[in-house]
Amino acid sequence: MNLAPRARDLGLTCCHTCGQASSSTTAHCPRCRSRLHARKPDSLARTWAFLLAALILYIPANTLPVMYTSMLGRGESSTILHGVVEFWKAGSWDIALLIFIASVAVPSTKFLALGTLLVTAQRRSTWAQPQRARLYRFVELIGYWSMLDVVVVALVSALVQFQLLGTAEPRLGIVFFGLVVVLTMFAAMSFDPRLIWDSDDDKNLPRN
Amino acid sequence: MTHPAAFVFCEHCDSIYRRHELQRDEVARCGRCCAVLYRGSRVDIDYLLALTLTAAIVFVIANASPVIRIAVSGLHNQANLLQSIVALSHGSALAVGVVAAVTLFVVPLLQIILLGWVLLFARAHRRAPGFVFAMRVLHRIRPWSMTEVFLLGVLVAIVKLSGLLHVIAGPGAWATVVLTVLIAVIARHDIRSLWDRLPGDPTGLHS
Ligand SMILES: [Zn+2]
Numbered sequence: 001m002n003l004a005p006r007a008r009d010l011g012l013t014c015c016h017t018c019g020q021a022s023s024s025t026t027a028h029c030p031r032c033r034s035r036l037h038a039r040k041p042d043s044l045a046r047t048w049a050f051l052l053a054a055l056i057l058y059i060p061a062n063t064l065p066v067m068y069t070s071m072l073g074r075g076e077s078s079t080i081l082h083g084v085v086e087f088w089k090a091g092s093w094d095i096a097l098l099i100f101i102a103s104v105a106v107p108s109t110k111f112l113a114l115g116t117l118l119v120t121a122q123r124r125s126t127w128a129q130p131q132r133a134r135l136y137r138f139v140e141l142i143g144y145w146s147m148l149d150v151v152v153v154a155l156v157s158a159l160v161q162f163q164l165l166g167t168a169e170p171r172l173g174i175v176f177f178g179l180v181v182v183l184t185m186f187a188a189m190s191f192d193p194r195l196i197w198d199s200d201d202d203k204n205l206p207r208n
Numbered sequence: 209m210t211h212p213a214a215f216v217f218c219e220h221c222d223s224i225y226r227r228h229e230l231q232r233d234e235v236a237r238c239g240r241c242c243a244v245l246y247r248g249s250r251v252d253i254d255y256l257l258a259l260t261l262t263a264a265i266v267f268v269i270a271n272a273s274p275v276i277r278i279a280v281s282g283l284h285n286q287a288n289l290l291q292s293i294v295a296l297s298h299g300s301a302l303a304v305g306v307v308a309a310v311t312l313f314v315v316p317l318l319q320i321i322l323l324g325w326v327l328l329f330a331r332a333h334r335r336a337p338g339f340v341f342a343m344r345v346l347h348r349i350r351p352w353s354m355t356e357v358f359l360l361g362v363l364v365a366i367v368k369l370s371g372l373l374h375v376i377a378g379p380g381a382w383a384t385v386v387l388t389v390l391i392a393v394i395a396r397h398d399i400r401s402l403w404d405r406l407p408g409d410p411t412g413l414h415s
Contacts, residue, residue, distance in 0.1 A: 003240050004223040012224065014217035017347045018403040021215060021224075031403060032340050071372065087368070095367045098360070133220060133241035144354050150296070150308055151361025156368065158287035158295035159278050166280070166372075170301040178304035185351065194222045197240060 040192040050187035064173035071166045102148035124199040136193045146181045257327040263390040270383035279374040311354040
């Protein structure tokens with residue numbers, strides 16, 4: 001079966017906000033007034049920028065403590081990985097696994113997946129296009145679960161406020177962690193999945 | 209003019225298709241990239257509005273009542289979502305407090321208000337005042353709604369604290385469970401079909 005034609009080849013641009021088709025020369029969608037682009041502007045450069053910024057901030061997010069707790073006068077600062085180990089030792093391996101997935105596996109997967117998508121799109125590769133398209137949707141789907149640690153630190157800091165008996169406070173690491181989540185989400189949004197399929201245009205054109 | 213548009217686009221790969229009528233629960237997928245194009249079940253405005261109004265009530269309960277209560281040697285404390293955000297915004301952590309406030313409170317609230325507003329008028333086959341603005345905002349903020357992450361966070365916090373203290377889930381936690389389900393059901397409906405079903409005045413005078 002032949003594949004469906006693509007809007008840009010027909011001289012059309014579709015509005016992502018409302019689904020309306022317009023001629024490629026139109027700057028704003030006539031129906032919802034959103035700005036129209038055949039492809040997201042500077043998609044690769046912007047995605048690289050967000051991704052690299054997230055990667056850099058991911059280092060302090062993991063090495064700096066995310067929370068300070070004092071129980072009966074004994075205070076300690078803990079990093080995210082420290083928290084995972086604590087849960088594991090306490091026998092809550094399921095919660096340890098959950099935090100590990102949300103704060104280590106999900107961000108790492110996003111870094112690797114977006115990196116792969118960027119490199120292949122840049123090289124205009126036609127390799128594994130359906131799988132790459134699925135990989136992008138997977139990245140979009142898992143993106144925000146990394147906010148889990150931020151929520152846990154917020155709840156524990158609000159609850160454990162017993163003066164001498166015990167207190168909990170957020171620490172700088174959680175700021176970096178929250179910023180990493182936001183930056184990776186911006187990175188995923190900046191990437192234009194249509195670029196995966198634009199490589200096909202080269203195949204059909206004679207090289208000059 | 210209440211018919212859906214004759215063509216659909218795949219926003220993931222730019223393919224263009226002629227729209228076909230689908231049976232209920234049928235899903236049209238893109239032949240190039242396998243992304244979901246559209247669903248057979250037509251958006252039932254009354255049903256969606258009922259869900260949205262329920263979500264509004266549950267949202268108030270979820271935010272007004274404590275999600276977790278703790279007790280230790282005669283002392284006790286409780287916290288709800290907003291108190292947790294304030295506790296997080298302590299000193300240098302203000303930046304992450306703002307992120308949490310936006311994703312856990314402001315965005316879900318805006319979604320409920322704007323969707324309710326649009327649907328209230330859609331029942332009378334009319335575009336609400338500010339329809340275009342509301343629909344654009346709804347599209348923009350959609351990825352930033354994180355109520356389900358808050359729910360998982362409540363669960364982890366309960367387990368984390370239960371080793372040291374007496375912990376019970378408050379009414380806010382149960383309301384958050386209901387809210388998460390409601391938001392997930394609402395999100396299954398592609399409200400962009402309202403653009404076709406509620407045609408605007410091309411002059412823009414009455415839209
Ligand atoms: Zn597609």
